[in-house]
Amino acid sequence: MTFNPLEEKGIPLEKQLRSWHDIVKRPFDKHDVDCYSRTRQILMNGIEVEAWNFKHNFARCCPDEDVRKLLALSHKIEDMQQTTVNWMTPACQTVLETTLGYEQVAVDLTAWLAQNEPDDYVRETFNFGLLEDFDHLYRYSQWAYMVHGIDPDNILQGMTDVVIGRPTQNHHNDNIIRLRKHYDRTTASPQTKVNIYTLVSGEQQTHNFYAEHGMMYANDDLRRTYGEICDVEEEHVTMYESLIDPNETPFEKLLLHEFTEVCTYYNCYKDEVNDKLKQIWEEFLAFELGHLQVAIDLLKKHEKRDPEEIIGDKIILPCHFETQKEYVTNILENEIDKRHDDNMGYTTIEKLPEDWPSYLAQEILNGKGAPTEQTIRLIGCSTGMDIVTAEPKLRKKEPELLKRGLEKKAQATNTVSVEDYEEFVKEKPMEF
Ligand SMILES: [Fe+2]
Ligand SMILES: [Fe+2]
Ligand SMILES: [Fe+2]
Ligand SMILES: [Fe+2]
Numbered sequence: 176m177t178f179n180p181l182e183e184k185g186i187p188l189e190k191q192l193r194s195w196h197d198i199v200k201r202p203f204d205k206h207d208v209d210c211y212s213r214t215r216q217i218l219m220n221g222i223e224v225e226a227w228n229f230k231h232n233f234a235r236c237c238p239d240e241d242v243r244k245l246l247a248l249s250h251k252i253e254d255m256q257q258t259t260v261n262w263m264t265p266a267c268q269t270v271l272e273t274t275l276g277y278e279q280v281a282v283d284l285t286a287w288l289a290q291n292e293p294d295d296y297v298r299e300t301f302n303f304g305l306l307e308d309f310d311h312l313y314r315y316s317q318w319a320y321m322v323h324g325i326d327p328d329n330i331l332q333g334m335t336d337v338v339i340g341r342p343t344q345n346h347h348n349d350n351i352i353r354l355r356k357h358y359d360r361t362t363a364s365p366q367t368k369v370n371i372y373t374l375v376s377g378e379q380q381t382h383n384f385y386a387e388h389g390m391m392y393a394n395d396d397l398r399r400t401y402g403e404i405c406d407v408e409e410e411h412v413t414m415y416e417s418l419i420d421p422n423e424t425p426f427e428k429l430l431l432h433e434f435t436e437v438c439t440y441y442n443c444y445k446d447e448v449n450d451k452l453k454q455i456w457e458e459f460l461a462f463e464l465g466h467l468q469v470a471i472d473l474l475k476k477h478e479k480r481d482p483e484e485i486i487g488d489k490i491i492l493p494c495h496f497e498t499q500k501e502y503v504t505n506i507l508e509n510e511i512d513k514r515h516d517d518n519m520g521y522t523t524i525e526k527l528p529e530d531w532p533s534y535l536a537q538e539i540l541n542g543k544g545a546p547t548e549q550t551i552r553l554i555g556c557s558t559g560m561d562i563v564t565a566e567p568k569l570r571k572k573e574p575e576l577l578k579r580g581l582e583k584k585a586q587a588t589n590t591v592s593v594e595d596y597e598e599f600v601k602e603k604p605m606e607f
Contacts, residue, residue, distance in 0.1 A: 178490045180437050181471065181482060185464025188245075191252045198255050202265035203449060205272070210332040211496040212449040214280045215456075216263050217273075218494055221380025222373070222439050223257035226250075226432050233425050242477075245469060252466075256459055263452065270388045271319040275330040277381045278315060281308035282335055284377060286499035286506075288370045291492075297367055297418055299521060300355055301374070302506050303513055304411055309503060310340030311404050314547045317554040318397055334498040341511050344545035346407040349532035352515045353414040360420035360427070365434075365487040368419075372435040373493040375415045382408035396553060399546035406540075426477055427485055430470040434486045435493070436463040442492045 203212065230250035234243050264273065282305065289301035316327035316337045327337050358367055382405060389401025423431070440463055444456035471482045516522040517532055527534075 178441070179488050180434065180441075180464065180467060180490055181486075181488055183464045184468060185461045185466075188248055188252065188465050188469055191462050191465065193255065198259050199262055200259060200451065200455070202263050203451065205265050205268045209448050210276075210279065210330065210334055211283075212447065212452050213276045213330070214283065214496050215443045215447065215494070216260060216452060217276050217280050217380075218284065218373075218377050219439060219443060219456075219459075220257060220261040221376040221378075222436055223253055223260055224380050224383065225372075225376035226436055227253040227257060229428065229432050233429065237425070239477075242473065245473070249466060249469065252462065256462065259455060260459075263455070269319075269323055270391050271315060271323060272325070272330050273384070274315050274388075275312065275319060275327055277384055278308055278312035279331055279335050280377055281305075281381060282312060282503060283496050283499050284494060285374065286502045287495055287497075288374055288493065290502065292367065292370055293364050294358065294367050296356065297358065297371065300414065300418060301370075302510060303515075303521065304378075304414060305503065305506060306341045306511060306513075307343070307346045307407060307411070308340075309336075309338070309507065310343050310346075310547075311407070313337050313339050314343055314400060314404070314550050317550050318400065321554060321557055322392065322394070322397065334500075336500050336503065338507070340507060341513075343404060343407065343547035344541050345514075345537070346410065347403075347533065347537050347540045348410060348515060349536045350410060350413055352517055352532055353410050354417045354519065355414060356519050357418055357420045360423050360485075363420070365485070365489075366491050366493075368431055368486075369435050369438050369491045369493045371415060371418050372431055373439060375412065375419070376435075378408055378411040378415055382412055396546055396549050400550055403540075403546045424478065426470070426474045427480075430467075430474050430482055430485055433463060433467040433470045437467050438491045439494050441490055442494045445492075446495060 203216070227250050230246050230253060234246040234250070237243055237246070285301050285305040285308065289298050289305065292298040292301060312327075312331075312335065319325050319327055319330075331337070358371075360368075385401050385405035385408060389398055389405060392398060392401075437460065440456050440460040444453060444460055447453035447456055474480050474482055474485075512523045512525070513521050514524055514527060514531075515533070
C-alpha cells in the first residue's frame with residue numbers, strides 16, 4: 176500500500192469549519208442501507224465521541240496556552256464531525272433497531288480485530304469479549320421481535336448469527352478482575368495500538384447509547400435488560416482500555432487518537448458502497464490527516480520524538496466489516512466456558528475457586544433474577560416459541576449450537592437450563 180499517512184497533508188485544521196447545512200445532512204434510508212454501511216456509521220460516531228472527549232480531558236490538564244488553543248480549535252471540529260456522522264441515522268430507526276446495529280458492530284468488528292491482532296494476549300481478550308457481545312445480540316433480538324415485531328435480519332441482513340453465547344447473566348464481575356495487563360508502548364506494534372483504540376471507542380459508545388436510550392421504553396423488563404447490558408459494556412470499556420499502556424504521554428495519546436481516526440476513515444472510505452456516506456468518509460479522512468499533522472508537530476516540538484516510532488509509516492485497516500459467522504462459531508464452540516481469573520489471565524468455569532471475587536458481585540446483581548434471562552421466559556410466553564429456533568432457514572447451524580450453548584449454560588454454577596426455567600421462575604419469581 177503506497178498511502179503513507181505521515182506524508183499526506185490533508186485539509187489544514189483552520190479550514191475545517193462548515194455550514195450547518197453541511198454539518199447536518201439528509202439521513203440514510205433504513206430499508207435500503209447495507210448493514211455494514213450502518214455498522215461503519217455507528218463505529219465512526221464512537222470514534223468521534225472518543226476523540227472529542229479525549230481532547231477536552233487533555234485541555235483540562237494542560238497548562239500550555241498554545242496547546243490549549245490548538246485543542247480548542249480541534250475539539251470543536253471533532254464535535255461537528257460527530258454530529259454529521261451520528262445524525263445520518265434516520266428518525267424512524269428505532270432504539271432497538273439501532274441497538275442491533277451496535278451489537279453487530281461489536282461482534283463483527285471484534286472478530287476482525289482478533290484475526291488481525293499480532294499480540295496473543297490481546298487477541299485472547301478480544302475473543303473473550305466477542306462471545307459476550309454475541310449473547311447481547313441474541314437477547315436484544317428477542318426484544319426487537321417482541322416490541323416491534325421485526326425479524327433481527329431486517330437489520331443484520333443475515334450476516335451475523337443470532338444465537339445464545341456466553342449467557343449475559345455470567346458477564347458480571349468484580350470490576351477489578353476485568354483489568355488486563357497493558358501492552359508496552361515501546362515494543363507494541365502500531366496495529367495493536369490502533370486495534371485497541373478502535374475497540375475502546377466502539378465499546379464506550381455502545382455503553383453511552385444504552386445509558387442514554389434504555390429508558391426510552393416503558394417495559395420494565397426491557398429497561399432492566401438495557402441496564403444490565405449497559406453495565407457489561409462498562410466492564411468491556413474497563414477491560415479493553417486497561418490493555419493500553421498508561422505510560423503513554425498526552426502528546427503520544429493525541430497522536431494515536433488522530434492516527435486511529437485516519438486509519439478508520441481510510442478503511443471506511445475504501446469499503447463503502449453508499450455514495451452519501453463515502454463522500455463523508457473521504458472528506459473526514461482529509462480532515463483527520465490535517466489533525467494528524469498538528470499532533471506530529473506537537474510531539475516533535477514538546478517531546479523531540481519521531482512519530483514513526485509510535486505509529487509506524489503505514490496505514491492500518493482496523494475496521495473492515497464482513498460476515499464472521501464461521502470465526503465466531505469456532506470461538507463459541509471452544510471458549511464459551513472461559514472466565515477471568517484473579518491474576519489478569521483466563522481460566523474455565525470448572526477451575527474457578529469458591530472464593531472467586533465475581534461470585535459475590537453476581538450474587539448481588541442477579542439476586543432478584545437477571546433481566547436478560549427473563550427475556551427468554553417472556554419470548555416463550557408471548558409467542559409460544561423462540562424466534563431464533565423458529566427460523567432455521569436463516570440460521571442453519573443454530574439448533575445444534577443452541578443445544579450446545581444451553582448445555583454449557585446449565586453447567587455454569589449459577590445458571591439453569593431453559594427446560595428448567597419455568598420451574599425455576601415458579602419457585603423464585605422476580606420481585607418488582
Ligand atoms: Fe474526528
Ligand atoms: Fe454488547
Ligand atoms: Fe461490548
Ligand atoms: Fe481528529
